[in-house]
Amino acid sequence: MYQEMARQTLLAGDASIRQRTTAYASRYERWEDLSSVRRRPRRNFPAPPDGSPPADLFFPPELYPVVLHPLVAAKGETVGKALLLCRLYDYLDFTVDLENHAVIPVAQKISRGRSGLILPEQMMADAYKIVTDEAWHGQFSYDFARQIAATTLIPRAAARDTGVPAFMQRLDDMRDQLPISVRGLEALLFAIVSETLISGILSDIPRDDRLPDSVRELVRDHAADEGRHHIYFRSVLEHLWPALTPEERRAIGPQVPAAVYAFLEPDYAQTFRHLLGIGLTEAQADQVIAESWPRETVRRGIAEAAAPVVRYFTNAGALDDARTLDSFERAGLIARQPIGAGATW
Ligand SMILES: [Fe+2]
């Protein structure tokens, strides 16, 4: 089993007969000087001076609109604030799971030459740095959540009680859609997509001066590393797409929007649990979720955040396939083309 694990590639088949792309510009020469694991202090959540409350707001309500819903607002301000703290816990837990289950395994395979592609030596060497960055992001997110819980005395649910974040169920569904011959490729695809998307959290929280400084600094550290990862995974796509066979492209292309949604769509099930926790009935919780995240608003937000990803896949030629193009259109990631207009973006 261990030998098999070590040899297993993300992409099946003989890497040596796949088309190779040799161009690669490393952004990691200065990793020692720039990475948060090397250069940034551990961010601590300081205990407030005696008697004062720990913080007023832990998460931007605009990024968690259920707290603005009248049925939640009616529960009082304290409940709304506690829900925002739960949302911060969810984000920190999500980060741990994303790094450990989605990004590190892929970066680690790349680093050991087991992606299924033949990649430039420097690109494999850089993947080690990404493994280290992501392990640090997981660790500091976990530590920080524990510190907040100790200071606020508002417990975070134990991981064993909360289930797994929604993106993992969505990844399983995506994998089930794929022919057996290309299973494994979804891991590479999801790493590319999630690492090149700009989530509202990474971009907005560092600038939000209503939040505790330590929360903003922690997310800022993460965002700075992710800027480099973004460029790296964009180049993974530039190496991957030409190396795929037409059949592989036709199989995985239509799943790209599912990968985008897996990462960006709200975790409705987790929110449902929180809403029951504040005393709403199941019907009320459903209502709050449906009215706080109208389908069209969610689709628009996702399309906006996914614009760079759509551009990279378009440039790679992924949308030349009619089924892939159709799946991007159906997901609202691109405007539907008039019949006969062709792909002209
Ligand atoms: Fe990260």
Ligand SMILES: [Fe+2]
């Ligand atoms: Fe990353």
